[in-house]
Amino acid sequence: MRLGVNVDHVATVRQARRTFEPSPVFAALIAQQAGADQITLHLREDRRHIQDRDLELIKELVIIPVNLEMAPTEEMREIALRVKPDRITLVPERREEITTEGGLDVVSLKERLKDYLKPIKEAGIEVSLFIEADRAQIDASVEVGTDAIELHTGAYANLWNEHRFEEAKKELQRIKEAAFYAKEKGLRVYAGHGLTYHNVKDFVRELKGVVEELNIGHSIVANAVIFGFERAVKEMINLIKT
Numbered sequence: 001m002r003l004g005v006n007v008d009h010v011a012t013v014r015q016a017r018r019t020f021e022p023s024p025v026f027a028a029l030i031a032q033q034a035g036a037d038q039i040t041l042h043l044r045e046d047r048r049h050i051q052d053r054d055l056e057l058i059k060e061l062v063i064i065p066v067n068l069e070m071a072p073t074e075e076m077r078e079i080a081l082r083v084k085p086d087r088i089t090l091v092p093e094r095r096e097e098i099t100t101e102g103g104l105d106v107v108s109l110k111e112r113l114k115d116y117l118k119p120i121k122e123a124g125i126e127v128s129l130f131i132e133a134d135r136a137q138i139d140a141s142v143e144v145g146t147d148a149i150e151l152h153t154g155a156y157a158n159l160w161n162e163h164r165f166e167e168a169k170k171e172l173q174r175i176k177e178a179a180f181y182a183k184e185k186g187l188r189v190y191a192g193h194g195l196t197y198h199n200v201k202d203f204v205r206e207l208k209g210v211v212e213e214l215n216i217g218h219s220i221v222a223n224a225v226i227f228g229f230e231r232a233v234k235e236m237i238n239l240i241k242t
Contacts, residue, residue: 001208001240002037004067004192005233006217007058011041011049013221024050025057027221027229032062034233038086040215042069043079045093052079059083067215069130072109072116080120087126089150103132103152106140113144121145128190133178138185148188150215151175153203157194160202168199172206179210188212195219197239204240214240 007024014022028039039062041050059066065086070076071093080088090113092104106113106129117127128148131137141149156175159168179189192215195203200214216236224232 001204001211002213003035003233003237003240004038004040004190004213004215005031005036005220005236006040006042006069006192006215007031007221008042008049009218009221011051011054015049024054025061027224028058028062030229031233032064034230035237036064036233038065038067038213038215040067040069040089040217042091043076045071045073045075055079055083055085059085067128072104072113077116077120080125081123084123084125087128087148088120089128089130091130102154103134103137104130106131106137106144110140110144117145121147128188133175135178135181138178138182138187141182142185142187146187148190149182150190150192151178151182151211152193153191153195154193156203157196157199160199161194161196168202172202176206176210179207183210190215192216197223197236200236200239 007027010022010024010027039058041055043050043055067087067089068080068085069089069091072090090104092102120127127146128150129141129146130150130152131141133151156168156171159171182189189211190213191211195214195216196219220232220236
């Protein structure tokens with residue numbers, strides 16, 4: 001199972017003072033050195049954390065794949081086609097949310113996404129859709145021509161963190177069934193949102209072999225504040241790869 005390190009919250013700390021540090025670009029380079037398989041970053045429409053220049057520099061400087069999370073807007077498509085990340089992951093985006101909550105409603109956006117994704121795929125950029133563990137959303141994802149899906153793990157993470165372990169176990173089973181279904185449909189399967197050093201262990205035990213990659217940000221950045229970025233990345237790698 002691969003690890004994509006999300007550096008958004010490094011930029012969140014920087015933007016709190018509108019200064020130049022800490023740098024998500026430096027964090028990306030350290031994560032790469034520590035063994036991360038991918039750098040993930042979300043360029044939001046309101047630029048609340050990651051800025052355009054961060055994306056440009058990370059794509060230029062790191063040698064591991066770059067995964068750009070973005071809303072399905074014309075502006076973001078233009079940026080993706082210019083910068084050419086290795087992958088784009090379409091996510092829902094609301095200005096009032098603290099972080100991305102819930103998956104993209106591919107069912108309702110299906111016809112629009114078919115046309116929206118064509119130039120991105122023609123440019124050789126992998127396409128992933130951040131969705132709920134729902135068969136209808138998976139079927140719609142196949143129809144629009146995505147290469148992969150990233151399953152939203154927020155409900156599982158929240159239940160686990162609240163020590164509601166039986167409910168978390170049921171949610172994990174729901175994710176597992178969706179992951180196998182997506183694999184049968186020919187999609188690559190990734191997962192992420194809210195995963196921590198504590199709740200990721202059960203997830204990896206149940207999903208290893210079907211989920212290829214986890215994208216984790218906040219927990220790594222939070223631990224990096226105390227222990228350093230390199231150690232934080234290495235410890236997460238140890239948890240998901242052993």
